[in-house]
Amino acid sequence: MQRLTPLPAGLHAQSACGLATALLGRLLVHAGPDGVSGGIIVETEAYLSRADPGCHAARGMTPRNAPMFGPPGRAYVYLVYGMHCCLNVVAAPEGVPEAVLIRALEPILGLDDMLRRRGVSSPRDCCSGPGKLCRALGVGLEHNGADLTRPPLFIADPPGGYSAPEPGEIVTATRIGLRPGAGDDLPLRYYLKSSPYVSRR
DNA sequence: TGCCTGATTGCCT
DNA sequence: GGCAATCAGGCAA
Numbered sequence: 157m158q159r160l161t162p163l164p165a166g167l168h169a170q171s172a173c174g175l176a177t178a179l180l181g182r183l184l185v186h187a188g189p190d191g192v193s194g195g196i197i198v199e200t201e202a203y204l205s206r207a208d209p210g211c212h213a214a215r216g217m218t219p220r221n222a223p224m225f226g227p228p229g230r231a232y233v234y235l236v237y238g239m240h241c242c243l244n245v246v247a248a249p250e251g252v253p254e255a256v257l258i259r260a261l262e263p264i265l266g267l268d269d270m271l272r273r274r275g276v277s278s279p280r281d282c283c284s285g286p287g288k289l290c291r292a293l294g295v296g297l298e299h300n301g302a303d304l305t306r307p308p309l310f311i312a313d314p315p316g317g318y319s320a321p322e323p324g325e326i327v328t329a330t331r332i333g334l335r336p337g338a339g340d341d342l343p344l345r346y347y348l349k350s351s352p353y354v355s356r357r
Numbered sequence: 358t359g360c361c362t363g364a365t366t367g368c369c370t
Numbered sequence: 371g372g373c374a375a376t377c378a379g380g381c382a383a
Contacts, residue, residue, distance in 0.1 A: 201364070210364070220379060238377035240365050257364060287365050333364050360382085370372080
């Protein structure tokens with residue numbers, strides 16, 4: 157296995173829209189106490205600051221969403237439905253609360269460990285959802301605010317190198333799980349057309 | 358202080 | 371396809 161080098165913070169210092177597509181095809185890695193786990197990012201959603209009613213930061217800063225206001229390249233992890241964690245990558249310059257939700261991965265590193273944590277046997281069911289991939293990688297609230305440009309939790313180019321997806325390979329769609337009127341009609345979800353690992357077609 | 362809801366998942370029918 | 375699980379954050383009182 158070649159050495160995995162975290163991508164620099166400069167990549168994240170752009171709008172969540174741009175970062176959401178720039179992250180497709182990248183490798184999300186967690187070098188945890190149980191070993192290294194990771195997968196290729198195949199689905200993302202952008203959350204855009206105050207003008208976006210679906211964004212947690214739309215009503216200003218609270219203790220929960222504070223990481224979104226921090227420097228780019230950090231993790232924003234929160235609990236939904238009282239039991240599932242969702243991992244976001246903070247985007248935009250410090251003070252601008254934008255983030256990209258990682259919704260699905262194609263598992264490639266530590267597959268057996270991830271399947272065990274998930275309690276499933278199919279790689280397709282391993283990381284096909286924001287709550288699923290956090291469980292699979294062993295990511296939890298303790299990673300809230302973590303620096304994603306350095307181990308143990310980081311984003312890198314995949315083994316063999318990164319090649320940007322063809323424009324026709326990226327599908328743009330509406331975001332999932334938002335209330336009507338909360339920005340559910342905005343085309344801010346992106347996924348790889350040919351990937352069988354996305355959460356929903 | 359109390360009530361309500363959610364950037365989901367998995368089990369049951 | 372429908373719905374329960376489960377609890378912290380956010381808001382009203």
